[in-house]
Amino acid sequence: MEYRFKVDVPGYIYPTGRAGKIFAENIKKGVVVASRCDECRVYFLPPTAYCPHCFNELRDYSPVEAFILVAKTVLDRGGEKVAYGYVKGIVGGEETQGGFIHRVDPEAEPGEVLKPVLKPEEERRGIITDIEFFAKAD
Numbered sequence: 513m514e515y516r517f518k519v520d521v522p523g524y525i526y527p528t529g530r531a532g533k534i535f536a537e538n539i540k541k542g543v544v545v546a547s548r549c550d551e552c553r554v555y556f557l558p559p560t561a562y563c564p565h566c567f568n569e570l571r572d573y574s575p576v577e578a579f580i581l582v583a584k585t586v587l588d589r590g591g592e593k594v595a596y597g598y599v600k601g602i603v604g605g606e607e608t609q610g611g612f613i614h615r616v617d618p619e620a621e622p623g624e625v626l627k628p629v630l631k632p633e634e635e636r637r638g639i640i641t642d643i644e645f646f647a648k649a650d
């Protein structure tokens with residue numbers, strides 16, 4: 513016996529919040545920003561609106577100057593090598609707390625400095641996939 517039915521799922525809305533909005537506005541311009549807690553002396557990536565340590569509201573956003581590959585894995589997708597890595601940001605010589613899991617250059621090794629390769633400006637939507645992948649910074 514076969515049963516068929518239809519389920520209506522309401523549209524899902526994820527509010528980005530203040531920090532997400534600032535991140536989106538900046539990445540559209542090609543700039544990745546981190547938020548800063550002066551009290552704890554920590555940069556957060558992706559930026560957060562509040563410090564998870566002291567709960568201060570964060571209003572200081574700074575461009576991430578470089579990215580460091582922390583770890584990576586390479587997957588074989590039907591013969592094509594696709595590498596995913598965990599990258600942290602560097603702002604003012606300090607490593608960000610948090611980072612991104614994203615596509616990276618398969619030749620990059622942990623500890624290397626990477627740079628984001630962004631989609632053309634007219635194709636950016638203010639989301640993390642505006643970054644196509646992280647390339648070696650040489």
Ligand SMILES: [Zn+2]
Binds near residue numbers: 550551
């Ligand atoms: Zn704090």
